[in-house]
Amino acid sequence: MVGLPLAMALLSPSAAASAAGENLLQGRKPTRVQQVRNGGVLTDGVRARDGDEWNTNLTAVFASGRAFVEFDLGQTTPIVAAYLQGDNNDRYIISVSEDGKRFRELWAAPPHDSPGLQARYTSSLRGSGRYVRISARDGDGAYSLSEVQLFAERPSVFPPQLRTQSGTALAPRLRTAILLLGLGFAAFLLLTERRSRPRGGGAAAPAPIAAGHTLCGALAEAYPPQSREVSLLRAVSAAIAVLALLRQAAFRVRFPANRTSYLASLWVSAAIALGCFYNVGHPQFWNHAEGRPEFIHTWDMRVYYPFAKYFEELHYDGVYLASVAAYVDNVPGTTLESIGRTEIRNMKTHRMQRVEDVKADIVRIKERFTPDRWESFKKDMEFFRQVMGPSYLPTHHDHGANATPVWVLFAKLVFDWTPASRGVLVFGGLLDLFLLLALFVAMWRTFGITPALLAITVFGANDFYMFGTNWGGATLRHDWLVYLGFGVCALRAERWLTAGVFFGLSTMIRAFPGAALIGVVLPGLWWLWESYRKKGRLPELRTILERNQAAVRVLVGAAACMLGTFLLSGILLSFDAWVEWWHKVILLDSDVGLNDISLKSLIGGNDWGVVANLRARRVLYVTAFAAAIAAVALACRRRPLDQAALLALPLIPVLNNPANYYSHFIFLLPLLGASMVRARAERKAEAASEISAV
Numbered sequence: 243m244v245g246l247p248l249a250m251a252l253l254s255p256s257a258a259a260s261a262a263g264e265n266l267l268q269g270r271k272p273t274r275v276q277q278v279r280n281g282g283v284l285t286d287g288v289r290a291r292d293g294d295e296w297n298t299n300l301t302a303v304f305a306s307g308r309a310f311v312e313f314d315l316g317q318t319t320p321i322v323a324a325y326l327q328g329d330n331n332d333r334y335i336i337s338v339s340e341d342g343k344r345f346r347e348l349w350a351a352p353p354h355d356s357p358g359l360q361a362r363y364t365s366s367l368r369g370s371g372r373y374v375r376i377s378a379r380d381g382d383g384a385y386s387l388s389e390v391q392l393f394a395e396r397p398s399v400f401p402p403q404l405r406t407q408s409g410t411a412l413a414p415r416l417r418t419a420i421l422l423l424g425l426g427f428a429a430f431l432l433l434t435e436r437r438s439r440p441r442g443g444g445a446a447a448p449a450p451i452a453a454g455h456t457l458c459g460a461l462a463e464a465y466p467p468q469s470r471e472v473s474l475l476r477a478v479s480a481a482i483a484v485l486a487l488l489r490q491a492a493f494r495v496r497f498p499a500n501r502t503s504y505l506a507s508l509w510v511s512a513a514i515a516l517g518c519f520y521n522v523g524h525p526q527f528w529n530h531a532e533g534r535p536e537f538i539h540t541w542d543m544r545v546y547y548p549f550a551k552y553f554e555e556l557h558y559d560g561v562y563l564a565s566v567a568a569y570v571d572n573v574p575g576t577t578l579e580s581i582g583r584t585e586i587r588n589m590k591t592h593r594m595q596r597v598e599d600v601k602a603d604i605v606r607i608k609e610r611f612t613p614d615r616w617e618s619f620k621k622d623m624e625f626f627r628q629v630m631g632p633s634y635l636p637t638h639h640d641h642g643a644n645a646t647p648v649w650v651l652f653a654k655l656v657f658d659w660t661p662a663s664r665g666v667l668v669f670g671g672l673l674d675l676f677l678l679l680a681l682f683v684a685m686w687r688t689f690g691i692t693p694a695l696l697a698i699t700v701f702g703a704n705d706f707y708m709f710g711t712n713w714g715g716a717t718l719r720h721d722w723l724v725y726l727g728f729g730v731c732a733l734r735a736e737r738w739l740t741a742g743v744f745f746g747l748s749t750m751i752r753a754f755p756g757a758a759l760i761g762v763v764l765p766g767l768w769w770l771w772e773s774y775r776k777k778g779r780l781p782e783l784r785t786i787l788e789r790n791q792a793a794v795r796v797l798v799g800a801a802a803c804m805l806g807t808f809l810l811s812g813i814l815l816s817f818d819a820w821v822e823w824w825h826k827v828i829l830l831d832s833d834v835g836l837n838d839i840s841l842k843s844l845i846g847g848n849d850w851g852v853v854a855n856l857r858a859r860r861v862l863y864v865t866a867f868a869a870a871i872a873a874v875a876l877a878c879r880r881r882p883l884d885q886a887a888l889l890a891l892p893l894i895p896v897l898n899n900p901a902n903y904y905s906h907f908i909f910l911l912p913l914l915g916a917s918m919v920r921a922r923a924e925r926k927a928e929a930a931s932e933i934s935a936v
Contacts, residue, residue, distance in 0.1 A: 263398065265391040266321070267374070270313050276533050277309035278302055279466065284311060284376070289327045289389040289404045293358035296329040296386045298409025299463065301359070304385035308528065308632070310377040312342070318372045321348060323365040323393040325401050330354040332381030334362070336392070338371025345375050353381060359388055363401040412464035416471050419453070419460035424478040424485075426453030427507050431489040434500035450510070466524035473705050475522070479514035480703040482507050483696060508695040515702030520714045527715070529664075530631025538667045539715035541637055544626040546717065547662060549643040550653035552619055553815060555610040558822040559589040562638045563607040566597060568623040569635070578604060586638035592829050594639070622662035629664075644826050647811035647819040648750040653718055670717030677724040681731075685913065688731040693916035697727075701909035706839060706902045713903055720906065722752040727910055729758065733884035734917065738792050742799020745887075749800070750807045753827070754894045754904060759800055761890025764878035766790040792883055830899070837902045840895040841866055870896045882921065888914040 267285045275281045281302045290300045297303055302311065318340060328334045331353045337345040348369040354360035374392065378385035388409070391402060426449040433446035461467065467475070486507040490499045517523065525535035549561050556564055566586060570576050582598030597604065608616060627634045645653075656673070660666045678701070685694035713719035729744035745762075748755035769789060773781050780786075787794055812820065834843045834852040845863045846856040856863060874893055878886040891907050894900060 263393065263395050265402070266315055266319060266394060267313055267390060267392055270315075272311045273314045273373075274310075274312040274533060276311075277305035277528060277535075278311050279305070281311045284387055284390045285313075287389070287404060288407055289361070290359045290409045291406055292327075292360055293356065294388075294409050295411040296359060296384055297413050297464075298388075298411050300407060300409035301386040301388045304378045304387075305466075306383070307377070307379045307385075309385070310375050312376075313374045314342070315372050315374065318370055320370040320394050321374075321392050322367050323363070323396045323400060324349055324351075324367060325361065325363040325389070325391040325393075326351055326376075326387055327359050327361045327389050328378070328387040329381070329384060330357055330360045332378050332385050334385075334387060335375075335377045335379060336390075337375040337377070338369055339373040339375065340371055342373040345373070346371075359386070361401060365393075365396045365400055412460075413468065413471060416457075416460040416464045416467060417474055419457040420471065420474050420478050423450070423453040423457050424481050426450040427482045427510070428485055430503055431485055431499070431507055434503040436498040436500050450507075461522070465522075467522055472518055472522060475514060476518045476703040476705050479511045479518065479699060482514075483511040483699045483703075486511070487696075505691065505695075508692060508699070512695040512698040512702075515699040517702070519702040525715070528631075528633075529629050530633075531628040536629065537715045538629070538664065538671055539713060540626060540630050541633070541640070542713065542716040542719070543667055543670070544623075544630065544634070544637055545640065545643050546645070546653065547626075547657055547667070548619065548622060549645075550650050551622070551657040552611075552615065553647075553650050553654070553819075555615065555619075557819065558643065558826050560607050560610065561642055562586045562589060563600065563604050564611075564619065565623055565638065567604050567608055568620045569627065571620055572624045572627065581635075584635060584638075587641065589642045589826075592641060592833070618661070625662040641830065642826075644823075644830060646751055646753065646823055647815050648747075648807045649718065649721075649752075650815060650819075651807075651811055652721065652751075656717065667717070671715040673717060674713070674720045674724075677721060681724045681727045684728060684731045688734045689913050689916045693912050696912035696915075697909050700912060701906060704906065704908060706905050719903070722748045722755060723906060723909075725751070726755045726758060726907065727913075729755075730884055730887055730910060730913055733762075733796070733882075733887060734913075736792070738795035738883075739799040741883075742796040742801075743803045745796070746800035746803030747807065750804050752904070754898055754900060754907070757890045757893040757897065758887040759797070760893060761874070761878055761886040761888070762793050762796050762883055764875055764890065765881055765883065765886050766793045768875075768879045796883065834899065838899055839902050839905050840899040841870065842899045867896060882917065885914055885917050885921070888917070 265285075265287075268287065270285050272278075272281045272284075279302065280299075283300055284302050288300060290298060294300075304310075321336075321338065324336055326334055326336075328351065333353060334351040335347055336349040336351070338348050339345040346369075348371075349364060349367055351362035351364075354362065376387070376390055378387075389404060393400075429449040430446055464471070486504050490504050493499075525537045527536040527538065527540050528534075529536035544565075545561055548564070549556060552564075563586075566578075566581070566584075570578055570581070578597060578601050582596060582601070584597045585594045586597060586600070587593070588595050588600065611619060630637070656670050657666070678698075682694050682698055685697055725744045725748035729741045729748065732738075732741035732744060745755060745758050749759065766786075766789075770780065770786065781789070808820070834840075834846055841863070842856065843852075845859050845866060846852040870893065874890055877889045881889065888910060891910065894907055895905065
């Protein structure tokens with residue numbers, strides 16, 4: 243019996259040495275993953291070939307510098323050597339911790355000169371820990387690793403000899419699948435016709451199904467898709483819709499389109515486009531408190547939620563001042579002096595200032611609140627701070643809230659009664675989707691299924707520069723667009739007062755939709771001018787009102803709605819709120835931002851010399867401005883009111899200086915085409931009826 247313990251004692255040093263020379267991460271599953279796709283491959287013992295593509299089935303892709311993977315070694319373990327293979331031009335960080343909360347950097351693997359995936363390794367580390375965190379920084383932001391190995395003792399063979407495979411690049415495969423989907427629908431549309439089953443037998447109908455199946459597989463493997471692939475998917479969804487329209491218009495007599503194929507293609511196009519607007523179902527933000535992706539548009543809602551709920555205290559100038567004051571109260575050990583050099587935007591001037599420069603304003607902002615309201619505000623802002631983590635303070639650089647007091651009234655109905663929480667904000671973020679679906683039904687009923695599906699396709703498929711995101715997950719960002727669309731539908735249905743009410747409401751929420759009311763007026767002005775030229779004098783007021791009764795009713799409805807909402811918002815909030823809002827609009831319109839899409843940004847550019855550029859190019863600007871007004875005015879001559887209202891919408895970026903996301907108004911323009919086609923058909927029918935009567 244003595245021999246066994248003695249043998250074990252003799253063998254234990256060599257066994258320990260063997261264990262120490264093994265990869266500490268071999269076969270371990272991550273215990274925590276943040277913004278990393280395919281993290282399990284990091285410990286499978288397989289590396290890619292040197293120089294391979296960074297995004298393959300063999301790599302774990304880190305979505306940003308905030309992404310990381312954590313492993314639990316089970317106990318505190320020394321680490322002396324490390325090996326990893328990652329994208330060449332980035333820096334990869336190995337950090338260790340005893341408690342899984344406070345990590346210290348152990349090794350920063352430097353960039354490599356050669357392209358593609360490249361190995362980095364070291365055997366001179368001096369550290370220990372139970373928890374290991376792997377992250378990335380610097381470089382080009384395209385972070386990926388194929389393998390990570392850590393050692394408590396330098397192995398006899400180092401760097402380790404690993405099994406090598408060639409990876410399959412996921413992004414090109416996904417892009418190929420997206421393009422094949424477009425090809426599948428092209429075949430489906432071209433090889434089917436109205437009077438028979440699909441030509442080619444089973445060759446045409448299964449084509450989009452097979453392509454869709456391939457796309458789903460590629461998307462699942464590469465999920466979440468990057469912005470390039472989402473943009474391509476937008477383009478293909480638009481291409482499917484265009485192909486369907488061309489197929490419907492071509493060969494109407496000899497080879498008419500199959501209506502089922504046509505409508506199925508449009509439905510798929512609209513569904514894909516709307517899915518792209520919501521980033522193909524992948525939340526675009528990160529919940530740092532819970533360590534998972536977040537649907538809520540936190541960057542937008544951290545401004546608009548408090549702005550609406552606490553408007554009586556914050557007005558248009560206080561969101562950032564109060565947020566900083568709450569931050570100091572909520573974060574232990576934080577003082578205004580300790581964050582004095584942090585920059586925030588002054589909402590009265592839109593200039594950046596340090597906290598230390600507006601310290602007195604931050605202190606005074608609390609005086610606007612009662613003690614109970616201040617405690618409530620602090621709790622709400624603490625929710626956003628926890629969810630946004632390190633991204634919270636940088637949001638103080640934005641330009642704040644610019645919605646009208648009428649919008650505030652609507653938002654208060656959602657936010658006033660509840661504390662900031664994920665459930666409340668997700669519900670708020672879904673309101674826009676519900677409104678859009680309601681508008682879809684209204685467009686379907688008034689204009690037909692084809693224009694409605696095309697409108698949804700344009701809404702989701704347009705790819706105006708959005709800094710990699712859009713307003714999916716924000717609250718009531720598209721309400722003005724929906725009301726504008728309801729107004730156009732009401733015009734088509736000849737419900738003039740209703741149309742005016744919706745146009746007035748939309749205008750009172752975002753101001754831009756006032757362009758539609760200009761369109762409503764223009765046909766009447768043309769009639770007035772033509773009457774004057776014909777008779778040499780203006781018609782009597784009674785004649786003018788009778789001849790333009792529809793437009794007058796629209797304007798009356800709009801005026802009543804605008805006056806009513808103005809008075810209501812002034813009484814419930816304050817009439818000074820409108821003065822503050824106007825000052826805010828003047829500030830926004832006086833400059834050109836990077837994301838502005840307007841005639842002013844086109845002529846003046848968006849660099850620091852925009853004011854000087856506009857001054858030097860004022861002849862160009864005035865000429866383009868006048869030409870745009872004239873073009874819209876000419877286009878509206880003798881048009882039905884629904885067409886005139888839609889034709890005037892392109893004046894929005896001419897008369898104003900809106901940000902990119904306001905250009906979504908273009909999704910209503912397919913209704914213009916439908917109205918014009920229907921009007922042409924009605925004129926032909928009338929002409930045919932007159933001929934037959936003769």
